[in-house]
Amino acid sequence: PEYLAAAGASRADASQFVSPPDNDSTRSSDTTDASNVMHYPEWDFRRRHYRKNWCALREIEMHPSSEPFVEQTLARYRGLVVALRRTFEALRDGNKRLRHQISGDNIDLDALITAHADAAAGHEMSDQLFTQHRRIDRDIAVMFMVDVSGSTKGWVNEAERESLVLLCEALEILGDRYAIYGFSGMTRKRCELYRIKRFDDDYGADVRARISGIKPQDYTRMGVIIRHLTRLLNTVEARTRLLITLSDGKPDDYDGYRGEYGIEDTRQALLEAKHTGVHPFCITIDHRGHDYLPHMYGAVNYTVIEDVRQLPVRVSDIYRRLTA
Incomplete structure (x- = not known):
């Protein structure tokens, strides 16, 4: 895909890539919902090696909400929705x-x-x-990785949900295959991934209810989530695979994951994704994103939206430019 113009100087160096262990994910033998718990490694940049089976990840279905959030969003952005449909119909049918x-x-x-x-x-x-x-022969699969940590409460949570509604409207027109997962958790022992839409789910009442039900949770341990979603994305046959993160801040968790350690593990997980042919991209509303995102994603693979109120308006256009 044609990426956006460079948003900052790059400090990423893929030559430092180190492959994860062969058994990079194992099912848990715990008795509590064991079939739904997986363990992933985590990169310790100080020791230059992986901590094997360090993070316990559990997939959870996002609790649906009966509130008419999707309908309210479509009504609020009625003019934008009409423009999006025209734009994406032209992109779909264009040469x-x-x-x-x-x-x-x-x-x-x-x-x-x-x-x-x-x-x-x-x-x-x-x-x-x-x-x-x-x-144009579109053969694209895109995974949206949505930050639902505690810091997204209030305006950020509403803007993320509105963005997803508008994205779904656009992607349904394009016919691109897409999935949406929220992520949060607390410590390496409780990394949580919230299913909102899987690749084979229709954009119907159930998915709309799960988008409506997105609520802020806990912390932001990103490496394990990227590793798992990369595996899911690579099960889809597509010429182009995108992993797009919507976030409001840097990696952070309760047990020492904040700061350089979390940034380096996330960067390593992104390098792993790139080595499988996945194209990562980050959309953030963190005005300090220029300080750490070039190191994690590379100079042209992220964008910073300074005003959270612009997130719903900008996200669909960013996707159009990424995949044009």
Whole structure:
């Protein structure tokens, strides 16, 4: 996909990538809901190795709400919804203009000018002087990883839910396959992933009720969540796989995960994702995001939205630009 313009200087260095252990996820033998608990490693940057089976992850279905949040959001953003539908219908049905072709529908004027300049300078004239219009073949799977930690209460929680409603409207038009999971937890022993929409779920009443029911939870241990969602995303056959995070801050947890340790584990998990062919991207409302996101995601793989009220308006457009 064509990513956004660079949002800051990059300090990411994929050459430092270290592969996780082969048995990077194991089912728990605990007696309490054992079938739904998995263990994942965590990267200790100080020791330069993984802590094997360090984090216990449990998938939970987001508790649905009967409040008419989705309907209220669609009514509130009625004009934007109409514009989104037109934009994404055009994107779905559109053609891509290929330049510098040997044959095609039209003359590529820029290529022709360059070729004549080359000929005048005594160089060989290129024969790639045409443009072609080719139908866009979208083959995209996207996983949305939504921060539902305690810091998202109030305006942030409402903006995240509104953003998801508008995204779903757009993605249903495009036909891109998508899933939505919320994440939170407290300490490495209780990492929680909330199912909102799986790839094979229809965007119907159940999913809408789960979006309506998103509530702020606890902390933000990101590495284990990225590792698990990467595995889920890689079960989907698609030419392009995106892992898009919606967040309001840096990685943080109660048991020493905050600061450099959490940032480095998250960065390592993102490197693991990239090595499997997944493209991570982060959308944050943390105005300090420029301080740590280039190191975690790379210079062009994140964007900072300064005003939380702009999140619902901006997110769908960011997705359009990412996948155009």
